[in-house]
Amino acid sequence: MARVLVVGAGLSGGACAALLRGAALGRVAVWDKARGAGGRMSTSRSARDAACTADLGAQYVTREASARGTRGSFYEELLSCGILEPLTAPIEGMVVKEGSCNYVAPQGISSVVKYYLKQSGADVFYEQHVTCISLRDGKWEVSRKMGPPEQFDIVILTMPVPQILQLQGDIVNIINESQKQQLESVSYSSRYALGLFYEAGTRIDVPWAAQYITDNPCIRFISIDNKKRNIESPEIAPSVVVHTTVTFGSKHLDSDPAEVQQLILSHLERIVPSLPKPASIKCQKWRYSQVTKAVPNCPGRMILHTQPLLICGGDGFTRSNFDGCIDSAMSLAEAVKSHL
Numbered sequence: 001m002a003r004v005l006v007v008g009a010g011l012s013g014g015a016c017a018a019l020l021r022g023a024a025l026g027r028v029a030v031w032d033k034a035r036g037a038g039g040r041m042s043t044s045r046s047a048r049d050a051a052c053t054a055d056l057g058a059q060y061v062t063r064e065a066s067a068r069g070t071r072g073s074f075y076e077e078l079l080s081c082g083i084l085e086p087l088t089a090p091i092e093g094m095v096v097k098e099g100s101c102n103y104v105a106p107q108g109i110s111s112v113v114k115y116y117l118k119q120s121g122a123d124v125f126y127e128q129h130v131t132c133i134s135l136r137d138g139k140w141e142v143s144r145k146m147g148p149p150e151q152f153d154i155v156i157l158t159m160p161v162p163q164i165l166q167l168q169g170d171i172v173n174i175i176n177e178s179q180k181q182q183l184e185s186v187s188y189s190s191r192y193a194l195g196l197f198y199e200a201g202t203r204i205d206v207p208w209a210a211q212y213i214t215d216n217p218c219i220r221f222i223s224i225d226n227k228k229r230n231i232e233s234p235e236i237a238p239s240v241v242v243h244t245t246v247t248f249g250s251k252h253l254d255s256d257p258a259e260v261q262q263l264i265l266s267h268l269e270r271i272v273p274s275l276p277k278p279a280s281i282k283c284q285k286w287r288y289s290q291v292t293k294a295v296p297n298c299p300g301r302m303i304l305h306t307q308p309l310l311i312c313g314g315d316g317f318t319r320s321n322f323d324g325c326i327d328s329a330m331s332l333a334e335a336v337k338s339h340l
Helices: 011-019 069-080 110-120 161-165 177-184 246-251 257-271 322-339
Strands: 002-007 025-031 043-045 053-055 061-063 101-104 123-125 130-136 139-144 150-152 154-157 187-197 210-212 219-224 239-244 280-293 301-305 309-313
Touching: 002 011, 002 139, 002 150, 011 025, 011 110, 011 322, 025 110, 053 187, 053 239, 061 069, 061 322, 069 101, 069 322, 139 154, 154 322, 161 177, 177 301, 187 246, 187 257, 219 257, 239 246, 239 257, 246 280, 257 280, 301 322, 309 322
Parallel strands: 002 025, 002 154, 025 123, 154 309
Antiparallel strands: 043 053, 061 101, 130 139, 139 150, 187 239, 187 280, 210 219, 219 239, 301 309
């Protein structure tokens, strides 16, 4: 039985692992360098109150009118399990395309990825930062920052494309010149996100659950996160999420995080002067926020080596939304199954 490693516990990696369940495989392992599941669909907790959470990455899931058939079934499943619910809270400045629907995740956006990881039955390990992939006796030897190297028959890479290109070992020479050029042509936007966590009972008096800001050089989006997810109650501590503009994100990509946080807060105070002082704050840098240019001529996946199989995918091979990640996950799983 083939031993499989999926690198990356974001939506593409999680859904791919779930789609591989029941295939003629041995154990599937999922490794991620972060402390928890989600990737850019991550939900953070307040340091003081684990029940107070905020979606620092993706805010909601948009189902396009074209999402029918197989792709549509992914939405139906998540809705029937209560993982997703229709977005009903007022969001100012949001453009809704005809025939599309927006959904929120009441338990936080990372619950979508956690659902797929649970469905997969895979062994999931966090704080596993993969550094090197080499061939050893017909298998892939995968090294990480902490812990001994392990061997796998099939390796699936779903992290952002620039992180694939940073890997050391035989993979450097296995990626051929034309593939390297394709991978190097991918580009991402960058931004910062701020999570402001409050004490239970704090009132945030604004008429909206979220709003898009069009006239500020720093802030693009503000969300009263619990209100956006339809979970307003006196027992639940509120949280606020702020996303910066891409221009601000790129300009301050390598600035001191404490200074960046202070800059964002000063702009936020001007936009929402009534906002109370939070109990704690988390500043998240999204170096690879959204794909602005995907890998050309490689929809969903790229096979780097066939025997043993080494394959990469993720939204860098499609687009940065739910459908893009699911399309890549289906493409990856299909390639693995046909390889078997």
